[in-house]
Amino acid sequence: xxxxxxxxxxxxxxxxxxxxxxxxxxxxxxxxxxxxxxxxxxxxxxxxxxxxxxxxxxxxxxxxxxxxxxxxxxxxxxxxxxxxxxxxxxxxxxxxxxxxxxxxxxxxxxxxxxxxxxxxxxxxxxxxxxxxxxxxxxxxxxxxxxxxxxxxxxxxxxxx
Amino acid sequence: xxxxxxxxxxxxxxxxxxxxxxxxxxxxxxxxxxxxxxxxxxxxxxxxxxxxxxxxxxxxxxxxxxxxxxxxxxxxxxxxxxxxxxxxxxxxxxxxxxxxxxxxxxxxxxxxxxxxxxxxxxxxxxxxxxxxxxxxxxxxxxxxxxxxxxxxxxxxxxxxxxxxxxxxxxxxxxxxxxxxxxxxxxxxxxxxxxxxxxxxxxxxxxxxxxxxxxxxxxxxxxxxxxxxxxxxxxxxxxxxxxxxxxxxxxxxxxxxxxxxxxxxxxxxxxxxxxxxxxxxxxxx
Numbered sequence: 001x002x003x004x005x006x007x008x009x010x011x012x013x014x015x016x017x018x019x020x021x022x023x024x025x026x027x028x029x030x031x032x033x034x035x036x037x038x039x040x041x042x043x044x045x046x047x048x049x050x051x052x053x054x055x056x057x058x059x060x061x062x063x064x065x066x067x068x069x070x071x072x073x074x075x076x077x078x079x080x081x082x083x084x085x086x087x088x089x090x091x092x093x094x095x096x097x098x099x100x101x102x103x104x105x106x107x108x109x110x111x112x113x114x115x116x117x118x119x120x121x122x123x124x125x126x127x128x129x130x131x132x133x134x135x136x137x138x139x140x141x142x143x144x145x146x147x148x149x150x151x152x153x154x155x156x157x158x159x160x
Numbered sequence: 161x162x163x164x165x166x167x168x169x170x171x172x173x174x175x176x177x178x179x180x181x182x183x184x185x186x187x188x189x190x191x192x193x194x195x196x197x198x199x200x201x202x203x204x205x206x207x208x209x210x211x212x213x214x215x216x217x218x219x220x221x222x223x224x225x226x227x228x229x230x231x232x233x234x235x236x237x238x239x240x241x242x243x244x245x246x247x248x249x250x251x252x253x254x255x256x257x258x259x260x261x262x263x264x265x266x267x268x269x270x271x272x273x274x275x276x277x278x279x280x281x282x283x284x285x286x287x288x289x290x291x292x293x294x295x296x297x298x299x300x301x302x303x304x305x306x307x308x309x310x311x312x313x314x315x316x317x318x319x320x321x322x323x324x325x326x327x328x329x330x331x332x333x334x335x336x337x338x339x340x341x342x343x344x345x346x347x348x349x350x351x352x353x354x355x356x357x358x359x360x361x362x363x364x365x366x367x368x369x370x371x372x373x374x375x376x377x378x379x380x381x382x383x384x385x386x387x388x389x390x391x392x393x394x395x396x397x398x399x400x401x402x403x404x405x406x407x408x409x410x411x412x413x414x415x416x417x418x419x420x421x422x423x424x425x426x427x428x429x430x431x432x433x434x435x436x437x438x439x440x441x442x443x444x
Contacts, residue, residue, distance in 0.1 A: 040280045041391040043317050043336045063393035065321055065332040073324030077435045135395045136386070138356065138369040 034084055034112060035126050038062055046108070049086040050099065051118065061086055061121060062129040071099045076106025083108040089117035189241040199299035200241070204307035208238035213418075230264040239264075258288050271385065272345045279390040281340030291340055305345075306415065309430045315339055316352070316388075316413045316432035322401065322439075331356065331398045331437075333411055335373075335388060342387035348375040349419030352388060352432070356398050358406025359436075366404035370422055371396050402439065409437045 037045045038061055047064035049056045056066045064086055067074060083103055087096065096113055103111050114120050122128060190197035200206050208214065209232035218227055234240045244260050245252040258265075258273050266273035276282060281291075292303050306312055316337045322329055335354060337343045344350040351374030357365040373394070377383045388394055401409060417428040 040284075041336055041393060043319075043338075043393075046319055048321065063334060063336070063395075065319075065334055065395060066397075067321055067323035067332065068325050070324060073322070073329060075322035075437055075439070077318075077320040077437055079319065079435070131395055134392055135397070136354075136371050136373070138354070138371040138396055138398060 030112070031124065035124075038084075039127055045082045045084050045112075047084045047086060049118075050091065050095075051086065051088055055088075055118075057130065057132060059128045059130050060118070062127050062134075064131065066131070069095065071095075071102035074099075074102050076103065076108065078106055080107030080109065082110055082112065084112045084114075086114070086121070087117045089119050091117060193241075195299055196301050197241075199301035200303075203301065203303040204305065205239040205303060206237065208232060210237040230267070261288060270348075271387065272341045275342040275345075275387075275390060276340050279340050281390065286340055288340075306417070306430075312415050312430050312432055316343065316415075318354075318411055318413050318433045318435050320409070320411050320435045320437060322409070322437060325399075327399055329399070329401045329439075331401055331409055331411070333396045333398070334393045335396070335413060336393045337388055337390070337432075339390060341390055342385075343390075344374055344387060344415065348377075348383070350374060351416045353414045353416060353422050354396055355412045355414055355422070356396075357410045357412075358401060358404060359408040359410055360405050361407055363408070365410070366406050369398050372422070407439055409439070411435045411437075 034045060038047065041063060047061045048067045049060050049064040050067060050069050051060075052069070053066065056064070060066075061084070069091075085096070085099060085103075100111055100113075116123075204211075208230075209218075209228060214231060218224070218231075221227065228235075232238055232240075233243050244255060246260075247253060258276060262273045264270070276288070289300055289303070292305060293300055304311060316335065319334045321332045323332060324330075333354060333356065339345060344352055351372050354371040354373070356369045356371075358367040360366050373386055373388045375383055376386055412434045413432040414422075415430045415432055416422065417430070418424070418426055420427065
């Protein structure tokens with residue numbers, strides 16, 4: 001594996017004691033797997049960020065969506081699949097457990113929680129990005145939509 | 161196969177002389193390289209200067225010769241053999257892909273090659289031809305793309321979450337895609353739209369939010385690249401979901417072949433992905 005990590009347990013699948021099939025503690029290679037998936041942006045792992053808005057905006061896992069701290073009103077798209085939950089290191093176990101239950105409802109499996117939260121992602125060289133770079137705002141067209149298909153009509157910079 | 165090609169050429173009455181005598185270059189290539197010519201004939205590139213779409217826009221631009229520098233540099237109906245197989249002596253030396261494509265696919269407004277050079281697809285060892293020729297016959301010249309709408313299925317992917325924030329429910333939409341370069345890949349006029357609609361009880365849209373990905377220009381003539389980059393997820397947040405009595409959320413990713421507004425009467429669309437979410441009945 002590319003990312004050899006010093007700690008024995010980095011990624012916990014939050015399932016011990018709450019009776020989810022396939023639960024248990026994930027291995028080191030799964031941490032490497034998560035970083036790899038995020039770097040390649042394969043879409044295999046959906047990443048949600050529970051931290052406050054300012055923390056999210058100042059830098060998160062690339063592609064992570066901000067869903068706020070409360071699982072109560074959360075609705076997933078039903079497409080399920082793997083999900084990685086980004087939280088503060090001191091988020092209570094109760095809240096994480098409530099999130100776990102909510103995510104199961106929408107078909108997510110496996111569900112990854114990072115022991116130590118976002119900080120441990122950073123400590124282990126997981127990529128971090130400000131979501132501002134990749135977000136778009138609907139309905140705002142400060143620019144003109146081109147009327148033709150090749151309006152620039154500028155010859156290429158590179159000729160063979 | 162090469163001797164087969166040569167033999168076919170001989171049998172069809174073509175001899176080296178016809179090439180040397182400087183008859184129509186394209187036809188002389190075709191006469192010997194039957195497979196390559198047939199395959200390239202199926203590519204939209206071979207017709208790039210003769211489709212009704214091109215002719216209409218070209219006419220509108222006063223038949224500007226500059227357009228032909230990419231659409232038909234050697235004249236004729238479109239791109240031709242010698243536009244890629246440059247150099248003097250036949251048989252030509254091996255082509256350097258993607259540099260040979262850059263003369264037309266790397267220009268202001270055409271960022272396919274440069275976004276490919278920064279993609280994970282390249283790091284994983286994919287080249288232009290791996291993705292653009294796989295579907296037919298295996299000939300390198302069978303270069304297809306979005307001109308066949310099926311090419312766009314399973315390319316774009318949407319994920320949607322509805323979360324409760326201080327200002328009420330917010331839909332967070334993320335968009336990713338598997339093209340080995342920007343989406344839309346090329347021209348300044350094509351676009352990909354994120355269409356988010358609130359639907360009422362009977363499925364009629366009561367509100368809609370549009371987000372455009374593609375090239376845009378300001379009135380001072382400056383261009384901005386707002387395409388969806390490879391290996392990056394774009395995120396769009398939409399609030400006030402329950403307005404006008406909406407009970408459902410429908411999110412669609414739509415490729416638009418034509419330039420202009422989403423609602424333009426002449427717009428041609430292809431849906432890439434769609435997700436529907438019902439709000440729980442306890443919500444207002």
